[in-house]
Amino acid sequence: MTALTVNDVTKVYGSGHTAVRALCHADLELSDNEFLALLGPSGSGKTTLLSVIGGLLSPTEGSVTIGDTALTELSKKEQTRFRANRVGFVFQGFNLVPFLTARENLTVMASISDAPRSEIEDRTDQLLEELGLADRHDNLPEELSGGERQRVAIGRALVSDPDLILVDEPTASLDTELGTQVVQLLASEIKSRGKAGIMVTHDLRMVEYTDRTVRILDGELLDGPG
Amino acid sequence: MQLAIAEIRRRRGRWASIIGAVAFIVFLVLILAALADGLFIGSTGAFRNSDADAYVYSADGRRSLVRSALPVEDLESVTSVEGVADAGALGILLATAATDGDLFDIAVIGHLPGRVGEPTALTAGRRPATGEQFVGLADMSLRDKGIELGSLVLLTGSAQPVEVVGFVSDARYLLADTLWVTLETWESLRFEIRPETVGGGSVAQAFPIAVSGGAGVEAVTAAIDAALGTTETVTIDEAILSLPGVEQQASTFTAIIVVSFVVVGIVIALFFALITLEKRGQLAILKAIGSSNYLLLRGVLIQALIATVAGYVLGFALSRLLALVLPPAVPVEFLAGTARTLFLATIVMGALGAVLSFRRIIRIDPASALGGEA
Ligand SMILES: Nc1ncnc2c1ncn2[C@@H]1O[C@H](COP(=O)(O)OP(=O)(O)OP(=O)(O)O)[C@@H](O)[C@H]1O
Numbered sequence: 001m002t003a004l005t006v007n008d009v010t011k012v013y014g015s016g017h018t019a020v021r022a023l024c025h026a027d028l029e030l031s032d033n034e035f036l037a038l039l040g041p042s043g044s045g046k047t048t049l050l051s052v053i054g055g056l057l058s059p060t061e062g063s064v065t066i067g068d069t070a071l072t073e074l075s076k077k078e079q080t081r082f083r084a085n086r087v088g089f090v091f092q093g094f095n096l097v098p099f100l101t102a103r104e105n106l107t108v109m110a111s112i113s114d115a116p117r118s119e120i121e122d123r124t125d126q127l128l129e130e131l132g133l134a135d136r137h138d139n140l141p142e143e144l145s146g147g148e149r150q151r152v153a154i155g156r157a158l159v160s161d162p163d164l165i166l167v168d169e170p171t172a173s174l175d176t177e178l179g180t181q182v183v184q185l186l187a188s189e190i191k192s193r194g195k196a197g198i199m200v201t202h203d204l205r206m207v208e209y210t211d212r213t214v215r216i217l218d219g220e221l222l223d224g225p226g
Numbered sequence: 227m228q229l230a231i232a233e234i235r236r237r238r239g240r241w242a243s244i245i246g247a248v249a250f251i252v253f254l255v256l257i258l259a260a261l262a263d264g265l266f267i268g269s270t271g272a273f274r275n276s277d278a279d280a281y282v283y284s285a286d287g288r289r290s291l292v293r294s295a296l297p298v299e300d301l302e303s304v305t306s307v308e309g310v311a312d313a314g315a316l317g318i319l320l321a322t323a324a325t326d327g328d329l330f331d332i333a334v335i336g337h338l339p340g341r342v343g344e345p346t347a348l349t350a351g352r353r354p355a356t357g358e359q360f361v362g363l364a365d366m367s368l369r370d371k372g373i374e375l376g377s378l379v380l381l382t383g384s385a386q387p388v389e390v391v392g393f394v395s396d397a398r399y400l401l402a403d404t405l406w407v408t409l410e411t412w413e414s415l416r417f418e419i420r421p422e423t424v425g426g427g428s429v430a431q432a433f434p435i436a437v438s439g440g441a442g443v444e445a446v447t448a449a450i451d452a453a454l455g456t457t458e459t460v461t462i463d464e465a466i467l468s469l470p471g472v473e474q475q476a477s478t479f480t481a482i483i484v485v486s487f488v489v490v491g492i493v494i495a496l497f498f499a500l501i502t503l504e505k506r507g508q509l510a511i512l513k514a515i516g517s518s519n520y521l522l523l524r525g526v527l528i529q530a531l532i533a534t535v536a537g538y539v540l541g542f543a544l545s546r547l548l549a550l551v552l553p554p555a556v557p558v559e560f561l562a563g564t565a566r567t568l569f570l571a572t573i574v575m576g577a578l579g580a581v582l583s584f585r586r587i588i589r590i591d592p593a594s595a596l597g598g599e600a
């Protein structure tokens with residue numbers, strides 16, 4: 001089954017003289033249980049593509065379909081709800097709620113998504129265990145290492161059981177060894193749950209943990225590891 | 227809900243400071259309101275604590291008990307006006323009295339026992355009988371001056387003491403303790419203490435009137451003034467507000483209290499504006515992972531509610547503590563009704579202050595969470 005279809009998406013920021021074409025007729029398909037690496041230099045449009053796919057940005061042209069939902073047809077409100085239930089995000093950098101403990105950063109999804117609290121709590125305990133955070137669950141983000149924080153973020157992306165996981169440069173603030181560990185964990189969590197995932201990265205070494213690589217250059221997608 | 231409360235629990239310092247600020251303003255407002263209520267109650271008891279619907283003054287008396295003078299024989303004409311169910315007569319004498327050598331101000335009020343205008347709540351003893359001389363009802367506040375049933379009160383300038391035969395509560399006049407005697411006793415005390423008032427027949431200073439069931443008070447007051455030609459008749463509410471200083475005090479205190487609540491609103495608004503600014507990135511991430519505006523705005527309202535309720539409770543407790551150490555001469559009255567109104571006002575102002583940050587929160591773009599700058 002197709003988890004994601006990006007169909008002829010163009011994204012232009014601004015207008016007139018200052019217009020920037022960040023995506024140019026991008027097409028992409030992703031099937032269930034597929035983990036894709038999106039590789040490209042700075043400014044090539046990786047974050048923009050991820051934002052469009054996740055319903056955070058509306059494309060100037062083209063459409064995005066996740067599962068059987070035409071995301072680009074939904075209203076802003078419906079897109080928000082869709083993100084809460086069907087898409088998991090892992091952002092680069094500090095992206096946890098600073099005054100919630102590791103555990104609470106996951107259980108907070110019970111108020112955000114429509115999943116029953118008991119389900120979220122069960123999955124939280126399981127994820128914290130799998131991510132090696134069982135003994136850190138009562139710590140605030142400021143008391144965690146960078147790698148631990150990124151693992152909490154991965155847990156949060158998975159806890160509402162979404163169909164699609166979107167990850168933007170998960171290793172940017174980690175050293176190579178830690179980065180590799182985090183990506184390995186991420187890949188195994190995504191694969192073991194049969195999810196579809198896209199990971200944006202600069203780092204060629206991370207590609208080996210994914211099923212497929214797509215390159216992006218100046219807003220254009222090029223298939224293959226090239 | 228979880229988010230809103232967790233934020234307060236984990237950021238105790240800053241939330242304690244906003245709660246402290248609200249508590250401080252609430253404390254000031256509660257003390258001011260208690261003073262306002264105390265002054266009002268102490269100033270108006272003699273009027274409020276009666277069954278009168280209106281008061282007749284002489285036209286040149288400008289609604290003042292002290293300045294007004296009415297011939298007692300006019301009472302007949304007032305009683306015969308259509309719609310008047312009962313009429314009494316009042317006279318006032320501001321004097322000093324002594325117990326155990328201590329001098330204090332006292333307002334001696336002449337009245338007609340059994341007729342409208344006398345204090346309604348008899349708390350001890352009995353009332354004077356009609357025409358009974360040199361006995362009186364004392365306001366309960368005179369107990370603090372050592373006066374009991376059977377005490378003799380001697381007014382400065384008078385040779386004849388008045389025996390206290392009963393007590394009434396909440397019957398003070400312009401913060402003076404009152405002693406209610408028959409109109410006859412009042413007249414003789416007045417002639418004795420203010421010899422310049424002798425002559426020109428019997429006078430009273432106001433006729434309290436009760437209006438019969440179906441009659442409209444406004445219509446009856448107009449009818450009285452038309453029938454007598456020399457009077458100004460006002461409703462009880464107008465009579466109370468015309469007491470010297472009462473309306474001015476009430477409006478001054480109201481103005482201060484209203485301004486204080488505006489300050490509560492501003493303090494809360496600034497606080498939320500500040501923390502919203504600080505939390506922009508975090509709010510963007512919450513939106514990106516699917517938080518609705520509704521969820522975030524509800525959280526802000528819950529936080530405002532917690533801050534104002536906690537601030538109120540603290541301010542309330544402080545005001546009661548202060549009340550314990552205030553000297554009894556300070557006329558504070560803590561009324562449950564006032565406390566309730568101010569509680570609601572605090573919460574409403576807090577909510578309004580919080581609502582001012584709504585637009586800022588709604589405008590935060592969830593897309594700004596991606597890209598790592600957030
Ligand atoms: N809000 C915006 N307004 C205008 N131009 C933008 C905006 N966001 C991004 N751009 C431009 O669009 C292009 C693609 O940006 P994008 O953030 O998608 O790149 P990226 O591949 O994620 O880069 P990086 O690796 O540095 O994160 C860039 O030229 C950038 O300057």
Ligand SMILES: [Mg+2]
Pocket residue numbers: 046047048597
């Ligand atoms: Mg980027």
